[in-house]
Amino acid sequence: MRVVTWNVNSLKARLGRVRRWIEAFSPDVVCLQETKLSDDAFARLDFESFGYDCVHNGEGRWNGVAILSRVGLDDPVAGFGEGVEPDGEARLAWATCGGVRVASCYVPNGRALGHDHYHYKLDWLQRLRDSLDVQAAGDQAAGGAAVLVCGDFNVAPDDRDVYDPAEFVGATHTSDAERERLAGLLDWGLVDLFREHHHDGGLFSWWDYRGGDFHKRKGMRIDLALGSRRVAAAADFVLIDRNERKGPKDDPPSDHAPLLVDLDDAALRESSVSSMDCPG
């Protein structure tokens, strides 16, 4: 099962690229962020005719997330779900695809340390953890949840994940509080799949449009796929497609690159997960 997560920075502006990428890579599950579409406008794109069932949580001008699946899509939820304080913005969708409980999330940016939006971001990450309990706690307690939380987290997990940590002192995305909230998700029982497969720094998923940052290799790794132990044990290939960040002015790229994860289907379905399979 092939899964991709991609902040497309407007699905309308990126539709040609998204369709070409899907055709080239044949993903089974596609998690999108920043579609910037209403649910009606998303429905008119008719991904069903390309073989994908969909859930979209949109509000129009801003935000908007989706999950596309050609391996089944059950129990879709827009937002945190029952039992968690609802969000005023369209930043999260859940669905079960091919036996995996998948989330597509767009974590608030935070804007600046201490800003109202920063507190909203910290609270949002806590509610995402609460949402995990609601969406997958039963299976996790049973020891074998298949959960994959994908998206734009707007947090760089550690200093390897920014081009220059000194530049981010006093800024968002690397603060202790943000990293602690991200660690809270890992403590639930999730593993940073890209980091399991790649140990070097300087491997990024986002580059600012301004100042030629992409060509100067000034980026951050903020797009993540967090898998439960069962999913981590099944992940046999993880890639950031940085080529997709390139392109001409008349067909510009998103400022984020797609993150691709391949899961071995047999490993995914194994009845027990050995602690040998996956550190952490």
Place this chain on the structure above:
DNA sequence: ATGGTCGTTTGACGA
């Protein structure tokens, strides 16, 4: 020197 460039839009504003 604290910008740059995209997207939403036809104003600024968010990232």
